[in-house]
Amino acid sequence: MRGNLFAVAVDLVVLTVRHDQLHVLLVRRGERPYESHWALPGGFVRADEDLGDTAARELAAQTGTATQGAVQGHLEQLGGYAAPGRDPRGRVLSMGYLALLPDIPDPETTNGPTAAFLPVEDVYGLAFDHDVILADGVERARAKLEYTTLAAAFCPPEFTVTDLRRVYEAVWRTEIDPRNFQRKVTSTPGFLIPTATRVTGGRGRPPQLFRRGPATALHPPMLREPVSMAHATT
Amino acid sequence: MRGNLFAVAVDLVVLTVRHDQLHVLLVRRGERPYESHWALPGGFVRADEDLGDTAARELAAQTGTATQGAVQGHLEQLGGYAAPGRDPRGRVLSMGYLALLPDIPDPETTNGPTAAFLPVEDVYGLAFDHDVILADGVERARAKLEYTTLAAAFCPPEFTVTDLRRVYEAVWRTEIDPRNFQRKVTSTPGFLIPTATRVTGGRGRPPQLFRRGPATALHPPMLREPVSMAHATT
């Protein structure tokens, strides 16, 4: 009566911005199949565990941080991947999860497999269908920066407007006018909360430090395409 | 080594607009658990079937229409639901799928279980966690109307601007100014393609008939909230 049985795994697309470039956390597989290939970190769902629990547990295990519910960081479900044959070992359904983190050091390679953040642009040839999951995660992140305040999830607890702008520029691979960007984000109620401190040691005028505000949505959204009203096709 | 095994099902949130009201397709369960409760239509994933295949198959079986890839209609993945205990029979992961259809008659109740489109507002107490899946699907549909041309998926192949506006009003439960709406949708390149025919028999000036255009995104999006720029907090 039931359909076939699946093993259910959770694979993480952990994104961060490092050196003004979008990076993704990958692990080098130490076992077959796809031995010594890069892959998204992940693991199987345990008994009495919900999908989000598995994702949070794997994320904490890979990064050593408890990002779930914290002010910084973000974790959300991406989608399910269950194409027949995606895993040569048998029928495996993988739930993709998207995590956005501030720039943290690469995890220590002590007893586990090698793990590192790599620039997203350089990544291809991942194990299984992880190329597809990664592409979906990156696209989701790009889209969400448009109409949410999630860019702050890439930033440390306190950050400057320029830090935030560099996140947008890295994720979207575009350039944004600093002055208009500043007007946009500082005029959105609840996006940024100014702190009393400023940053010294930089090269220019000391910038203001901000914290994440309670706002989650951007109305109206931040447009990434230079909306050309030229009639394209018809 | 593998985690526990799951049965994997696909549950459909099939939405349509009938009588200017958002409706969802439900089936009355004829077996335990939740016997005689309303539930989302769905079924288990077969061997050698991908999730989307299962969703399309179930959708065709329930509605008798092949909406996949057709000009009208829309089918997309919603998310995975796998909370422990969501199915008393054991560990079941359900992939929610969202389908948007033009108004079609209720499926014939011949040999299968009773199926009918019910107004979304009146629906509660569904089997399993289907209330949550339904709520997620409705919210997804509402959000997607903002920045995509998916509203046309609720319409027959040829429709008027008013038909399209009533879709927005039904899904968002708002009222939209017909003149501004007309300007917006007709000035978006590739959204609507005018046909040569007009509709007669109505009560006012005969409206123009349109077909869906190739455009899928709305730039800039259609805003549903009356964006009040009054400085709220801070």
Added chain:
DNA sequence: ACCCGATAGCCTCACGCCGACGAGAAGGCG
């Protein structure tokens, strides 16, 4: 000490989209 480049932050202007609304066009109905 001084200048200069770089960054942060504020301001102005122009253009385009949108909400509010008026008015004409084109049909049905009594």
Added chain:
DNA sequence: CGCCTTCTCGTCGGCGTGAGGCTATCGGGT
């Protein structure tokens, strides 16, 4: 023929955004 309804086009003002000028304030070089 009036009258109502609905479709369609136009107008006006406000707001957000792109473009860009300008000042403040640092580090670093001469």
